[in-house]
Amino acid sequence: MALGRPPPSKPLAGTDLALNLESAIAGEPETSVTPRWVSLLLYALWGAVLAYLLSFLDRGWLPPEEGTLAQAAERVLWGELPHRDFDGMYSGGLELFHALAFRVFGTRLISLRIAVFLVFLPTIPLIYRMGRTLAGRVATTIGVLLALAWGLPNYTSAMPSWYNLFLAFYCTAALFEFLENGRRRWLFAAGIAVGLSVAVKTVGLYLLAAVFLTLIVHEQRLAADDVSSAADARAVRGRGYAAFILVGLILFVALVLWVFAGPSGPSGYYHFVLPPILLAVYAGSAELDGRARGASGPRARRFLSWMVPLGAGLLLPILGLLLPYVVSGDLAVLWTGWVTTPLTRLDNLVRDPPALATLWTLIPVVLVLVLGGVGGTSWSRRIALGLVVLGLALVWVIGANQLVFRPVWWSMLAFGPLVTVLGLGSLWNGRAAARRPDVGLKRDRVFALAAVAGMVSLVQFPMSAPFYFFYSAPMVAMAALATVSTWSGPRRFGAGALAIFFIMFAGSWIHTGYIYQMADRYAAHPELIPLGLERSGLRVAESEAREFHVLVEKIHERARGDYI
Secondary structure, eight states: OOTTOOOOOOOOGGGHHHHHHHHHHTOOOOOSOOOHHHHHHHHHHHHHHHHHHHTTTTBOOOHHHHHHHHHHHHHHHTTOOBTTTBOOSSOSHHHHHHHHHHHHHOSSHHHHHHHHHHHHTTHHHHHHHHHHTTSOHHHHHHHHHHHHHTSGGGOOSOOHHHHHHHHHHHHHHHHHHHHHHOOHHHHHHHHHHHHHHHHHOTTHHHHHHHHHHHHHHHHHHHHHHHHHHSSOTTOOBOHHHHHHHHHHHHHHHHHHIIIIITTOOHHHIIIIIHHHHHHHHHHHHHHHHSSSOBOHHHHHHHHHHHHHHHHHHHHHHHHHHHHHHHHHTOTTHHHIIIIIHHHHHHHHOOBOOSOGGGGGGHHHHHHHHHHTTOTTOHHHHHHHHHHHHHHHHHHHHHTTSHHHHHHHHHHHHTHHHHHHHHHHHHHHHTGGGGGSHHHHHHHHHHHHHHHHHHHHGGGGSSBOOGGGGGGTHHHHHHHHHHHHHTSOGGGGHHHHHHHHHHHHHIIIIITTBOGGGTTTOOOBOOOEEEOOOTTOOOEEEHHHHHHHHHHHHHHHHHOOSSOO
């Protein structure tokens, strides 16, 4: 025993819960075969989650959005093309897919929700598999549950941004495989996911930027590994390749400032400008401080060789979407649909996130993270646990009160950029250990999730309506899991307690709330009844059901042709 050091004392009874939670959260990633009973338990959990989600599938609606989606799909069924025959809201691929859903499941609103649910289904095992490469089973399960709680149950309309999110998970899962084994077929798969995302909505380009950033960082790690294993450890720095990467990153930052800084207010800078710029700065830092070394030729050839399968996968769905326009000689209309019209909306639909003053709500979050992360001090973890328990009690009892609901909601909205800051900060602090292959692979994966989460969150621009948060929140939750996985075991306690808090808050008040008033106050979702119209299949408020029955009846009385 070390001289002058007191013998270890038995934990106080009041700390047992904290220590047990801490040890569970600090579990290690999967390194052995999963026991059969664990696999069965995971399948049972997956089934329970799916059953829970299905109960929300037909719940509520916003009639203008449902009508926009459904009419576009129906017009494609009639043989029309978006942008050529009618004003398409999105790239065009979504309308084609929804027309297929009408063909398979019937021309009903619920068919579109079945379609988005089927695309969502594979994401559950995918995000669990990604999480298990980073953390233990308990931590991964908590992270997955947080991602699900912040996702589809909140708003099940088949909006394009849901497809963008789910395709981002597909793309990230393919990136994880490529980062581990280097097989270019996974880049091809990632490219297909990005191409499909762009074909749904042009914001899929944000995902493409995240892939580029990830590949830049991955190539830097491989270059450093090549130098360390080479006979001449003093290998020269490839200034030409470094300049190429740095110029590309500078152009990326300039584009971010041009698109997002101009229309945004101060809160927009925090949500939309800060994360991508930090990602670019981190990617460029290795070229500036000498961590990325090696001759320009080999590095450039390796990076450009990755662009071939990625580009092939990217172009495949986009060319498929363009084909009918090329055949009909109407390719030019896509310039209006993809560029001119979205820029017009940008000038008229800007709505910033909550004001910067609301960032004070992150103080309790940071406090719990700090107190729960002071290694070796059980008193601090008891305080952190006490704060979370107090928060849960307030949420459980009076969570609908505006004084409780709004601060928690604001802290959730502010969480995304904070995760990017914490994730890149953790990677920066641990950069000295990145030479170990296992550590380097994990760091690449953490950066990949941070990059995808940071870029996908830009879907909230320019219209930061409450439900736009949920189109990126599940990816933010997984980036948070990746960030916490880089911390030592004791430091993960506060993060685990916070995750449980936000899961409980979502289940208690967000899932039961009326999403369109969420930015202002909590409003319980109204009692729902079947709409009762042939082409619906949804449950809506009784007043809306009566209104639309009268509306349809009056339309039928006056209709004299194919159009209203």
